[in-house]
Amino acid sequence: MERLTGLLLGAGASSEAGMPLAWDLTAEIKAWLTPDKLRELNEGWRLKGGGYSDAVIEDLAAVLVKPELHYEAILGHLETQFRRQRTAPQEYHGLYSWVVELVYNLLLYRQVNNGAFFERRLPLYDGLGTLARGNAPLWIFSLNHDLIIEAVAARLGLPLYCGFGPETVTLPRRRGRGEKFGEIRAEVIRQRDLEEGCMNFPNPLKSGIYLLKVHGSLDSFTFNEGKDVLRLLPEKPGAEGVFETLRDANADLFYYAPGWPDGTGRARGINEIIYADDAGEMQFLRRSLLAGAYKFDARANQHLPKSVMKHFRQNLNFVSDLIAIGYSFGDAHINQAIREWLEFSADRRLEIVAPGIAELPRDFLHVARQITLTDIGCTDYLDARAGIVRSDVEQLEKKIGALTRKMGVTRSQQAIASFLTSDRGRLEQAFKDKLKTLPLKDGVPDVSELGDRDPVTAIKQWSTEIGFGLEETLGRLLDHLDKFNGD
Numbered sequence: 001m002e003r004l005t006g007l008l009l010g011a012g013a014s015s016e017a018g019m020p021l022a023w024d025l026t027a028e029i030k031a032w033l034t035p036d037k038l039r040e041l042n043e044g045w046r047l048k049g050g051g052y053s054d055a056v057i058e059d060l061a062a063v064l065v066k067p068e069l070h071y072e073a074i075l076g077h078l079e080t081q082f083r084r085q086r087t088a089p090q091e092y093h094g095l096y097s098w099v100v101e102l103v104y105n106l107l108l109y110r111q112v113n114n115g116a117f118f119e120r121r122l123p124l125y126d127g128l129g130t131l132a133r134g135n136a137p138l139w140i141f142s143l144n145h146d147l148i149i150e151a152v153a154a155r156l157g158l159p160l161y162c163g164f165g166p167e168t169v170t171l172p173r174r175r176g177r178g179e180k181f182g183e184i185r186a187e188v189i190r191q192r193d194l195e196e197g198c199m200n201f202p203n204p205l206k207s208g209i210y211l212l213k214v215h216g217s218l219d220s221f222t223f224n225e226g227k228d229v230l231r232l233l234p235e236k237p238g239a240e241g242v243f244e245t246l247r248d249a250n251a252d253l254f255y256y257a258p259g260w261p262d263g264t265g266r267a268r269g270i271n272e273i274i275y276a277d278d279a280g281e282m283q284f285l286r287r288s289l290l291a292g293a294y295k296f297d298a299r300a301n302q303h304l305p306k307s308v309m310k311h312f313r314q315n316l317n318f319v320s321d322l323i324a325i326g327y328s329f330g331d332a333h334i335n336q337a338i339r340e341w342l343e344f345s346a347d348r349r350l351e352i353v354a355p356g357i358a359e360l361p362r363d364f365l366h367v368a369r370q371i372t373l374t375d376i377g378c379t380d381y382l383d384a385r386a387g388i389v390r391s392d393v394e395q396l397e398k399k400i401g402a403l404t405r406k407m408g409v410t411r412s413q414q415a416i417a418s419f420l421t422s423d424r425g426r427l428e429q430a431f432k433d434k435l436k437t438l439p440l441k442d443g444v445p446d447v448s449e450l451g452d453r454d455p456v457t458a459i460k461q462w463s464t465e466i467g468f469g470l471e472e473t474l475g476r477l478l479d480h481l482d483k484f485n486g487d
Helices: 020-032 035-047 052-065 069-083 089-112 115-125 127-134 147-158 191-196 236-254 307-316 330-344 363-371 377-387 392-407 411-433 455-465 469-484
Strands: 006-011 138-142 168-175 180-187 210-211 218-223 228-232 272-276 282-287 321-325 349-353 371-374
Touching: 006 127, 006 349, 020 069, 020 089, 052 089, 052 180, 069 089, 069 282, 089 127, 089 236, 089 282, 115 236, 115 377, 127 147, 138 307, 168 236, 180 236, 191 218, 191 307, 191 349, 191 392, 210 307, 218 411, 228 236, 228 411, 272 307, 282 321, 321 330, 330 363, 349 363, 363 371, 392 411, 392 469, 411 469
Parallel strands: 006 138, 006 321, 138 210, 321 349, 349 371
Antiparallel strands: 168 180, 180 228, 218 228, 218 282, 272 282
């Protein structure tokens, strides 16, 4: 049997494209959702007829200030309290859903509002094309909610199959007072197929990417009373088409309700999109993000069908070699599935790819002979597999990106601001010094001394001489960041 390689992607695989790691996202949440902010929000909810009891709010406030807890642990606390409490279980469930929606919106904002940034970063993942062409198909099991793989596949023109279809539905786009002006297509998988059958990955196997989003996705929703799942289909080609459809769905799918308490005229629910179907009837799209401490736990409620885990286990058996990139091995249910996959055959291989990786996860010591550790980042690894050699500028950009992620958002922004201030002053002085080399005529530098060169050409040459070129500037920025980080 031909050996197939598959990828298991964690948050570290998307970080070079600008998506946050768990602690990055936690820092964003805690910076905004302070205890005082939470109390202020609750007062506003109460004025609109909702809100939560002081005891529940103070419980969450106390957890938010614990520095050792990232956002998944905070969600896990709310889930645990929901199960323990007899007096206010629904309040904890409501707050849990609200925090999950907050996570969704933070990821959504990054995904749909950084088109120019993604345009520069997505080419760093071109090595996926080589892996896809070398495997028919390339299985990718992603634990991420973002659409980076979808965008890379669209950019490279790689066929992408996500287990949905062939059935499709249309969702009406609306504006103003609910006037329809277009539609969004989505592919569907029904409950009976998820629970009793197979996901719709082509068989016989086809070339391309077979993508399974194990923890849900920004572009996938349950509908039909939570029984079935749909995935948005891009209407335009290329990576921007992927992001644009996601943006349109969250902006243009709604149910016009002029009396809605928040005054927007749009019906809103927690962690769901309320929209009007073609007949004008109210319908619900529930977001599929799976987060917290009870993923796929039989005792927990979740929008994403638990049978997705069954399909992960089944489809994992199609690959002989699994490359785990950017995954911290912090999810027990995923670890168990991988461990059992390795234990089934001594011929199976796992490669763990992550910067600084030095030790095997404890639960995998008994299959250590089947595991390789590779100390490298995601895109460097993909480049090495594909034989891609990056330019000096690309290498500098990658190093700067890695360092700024390590420094964190606040500190890296401070460092870049200080660099711009100091470098602007240096460049201004350098240009002044260059201008002083020209003789004066009527009190100003005589540009006629430039000979046949026009002033623009001269300035470009001067820019190169004083290190104003992109490569030189990035080099100085990297040095500045390194020194700033060491202070």
